[in-house]
Amino acid sequence: MADPAARRRKPADARATHKRILKVADAAFAEHGTGASLNEIAQRAKVGAGTLYRHFPNREALVAGLLADRVATLATQARKLAKSADAGTALVEWLHTFVDRVAVYRGASASIVDSALDPVPGPVAEMRTELAGLLKSAQEQGSVRAELTADDVLLLAGGITWVAERTLRESRNTARLIDAVTVGLRTH
Structure with a gap:
């Protein structure tokens, strides 16, 4: 059975990842417009492309x-x-x-x-x-x-x-x- 504390951390971790992606995307879009590379945004946010697309499907x-x-x-x-x-x-x-x-x-x-x-x-x-x-x-x-x-x-x-x-x-x-x-x- 999973540790209850670990289950509570996941949503907080997901929220932190979500905020980090938005912060990095904000900087990338400000610099390059909304056509900025999503792969580069994922790399700068230190997440995989799959994680970025789970948070933002497009x-x-x-x-x-x-x-x-x-x-x-x-x-x-x-x-x-x-x-x-x-x-x-x-x-x-x-x-x-x-x-x-x-x-x-x-x-x-x-x-x-x-x-x-x-x-x-x-x-x-x-x-x-x-x-x-x-x-x-x-x-x-x-x-x-x-x-x-x-x-x-x-x-x-x-x-x-x-x-x-x-x-x-x-x-x-x-x-x-x-x-x-x-x-x-x-x-x-």
Whole structure:
């Protein structure tokens, strides 16, 4: 029979390994973008490739693990902003936050948008649902075009974030792009 203390250590060991993989992946993605070698990440984290894949079955899961807190913040913000008196302005505020929170690695926006468009439940799907609520509020108030969908907004946000990832998040450039896009979102 296995030692009870050994059974308690395994989850703690697994949590420590999980955190170490995330820490190493964060550094690798910051340096090389989300296309960084997963084998190199495993080596730097001092784990085998199999261990990395047990914790994160694919690259998207690893990126999602790194961005989980940021995505949760975006979902919470969208839910709160949906109650705004001016949901159209609130939607613009959400777009600014999306770019700021997601443009941390080259390729992060593509991973988030791809995950959001995938019907699999999870934190990114929750963010998409909350964004849809914010968009609906803005549309009901008449400040945002009725034919737009949450997926449209996510694609636009992803495109702006893609630019931000490549321009080292120069806020002047991304703010200008968000302003240009939101003119198209608004009713005239």
